Amino acid sequence: MIDYFGKLRNNYLLPKGSKILLGDKELLRDGFIHLNEEELIERLDELKPSALWVWEENSEAVRGYLTKFLSNVYSLQSIRLCNDYLPLEVLLSANVKAISILDFFNKELLNRYKEFTWSSDHILPNIEFFSFLDFDERYDLGGISPITFPALQWIECYIDKKGKTLDTLRGFAHLTTAHLHYVRKHDVFSALQDLDLKMLKLGGFDQGFSFEKIGEISSLEVLHINGYREYLDLQLIVDLPLKEVYFVNCTRMEHSEVLLQIPTLESIHIIDCKKPLSEEVKEGLKEKFPLADIDFQ
Numbered sequence: 001m002i003d004y005f006g007k008l009r010n011n012y013l014l015p016k017g018s019k020i021l022l023g024d025k026e027l028l029r030d031g032f033i034h035l036n037e038e039e040l041i042e043r044l045d046e047l048k049p050s051a052l053w054v055w056e057e058n059s060e061a062v063r064g065y066l067t068k069f070l071s072n073v074y075s076l077q078s079i080r081l082c083n084d085y086l087p088l089e090v091l092l093s094a095n096v097k098a099i100s101i102l103d104f105f106n107k108e109l110l111n112r113y114k115e116f117t118w119s120s121d122h123i124l125p126n127i128e129f130f131s132f133l134d135f136d137e138r139y140d141l142g143g144i145s146p147i148t149f150p151a152l153q154w155i156e157c158y159i160d161k162k163g164k165t166l167d168t169l170r171g172f173a174h175l176t177t178a179h180l181h182y183v184r185k186h187d188v189f190s191a192l193q194d195l196d197l198k199m200l201k202l203g204g205f206d207q208g209f210s211f212e213k214i215g216e217i218s219s220l221e222v223l224h225i226n227g228y229r230e231y232l233d234l235q236l237i238v239d240l241p242l243k244e245v246y247f248v249n250c251t252r253m254e255h256s257e258v259l260l261q262i263p264t265l266e267s268i269h270i271i272d273c274k275k276p277l278s279e280e281v282k283e284g285l286k287e288k289f290p291l292a293d294i295d296f297q
Contacts, residue, residue, distance in 0.1 A: 012129040023056025048075040058084035098129035118143035146171035269293040
């Protein structure tokens, strides 16, 4: 079954070509080559890396190397760095479309986190994808704004308690995909209704979060919901032009029969949701979507 969200995310993070990890092997995954700086220099022409992930403590030597490397490797399309390396004051190749910032490698730097922030003067007009999975809970997007990344189309981030992050997101005029963690009980749909969002992934709900206004994002084509434990009335999504729905650990879903009434739907995943589908609805979905991921609903 198609996973539109996952497929596009991988296209940004894992573009075709050599993928390099510098530093701790904790982030090493299939398809990556683990090297040190010297080895990468020696093999640069051979490898022509498309993705670089850096997970090691900042040092003058490594920072100096990265500054030179990032501005001169034109094959590079995706960069993932720990927060230790901000501000990243280097002119990146126009081919770089994706930047991901991880939490601090050196946790002692967290007390000085404001020093490790993207500079507002460092504008990258070609960046389309930005991820800041903020396990350190600074909730400020690392200084990224609609000014620094004016062409941004995809963002994944945590939402702060007061919702200031949502105020920033509203300013990304070209945003089409939002992967939001810790949405708490913010009115996400009203906050983002003026954007032309096509894909929305939500998780981290507090009691009281409501889907009543989801129809305000009338352009929505892909909806992923993870861990919503209150009543979820699927009648609220029947008029959206959805191509894909993905529900995980949503334990109180109602009116699942409307999934058969969405003419645009192509892909459906229902996993660990305490069997919200009647046998009739399940058979109807299986007939309409032979690869529907609903066997472990």
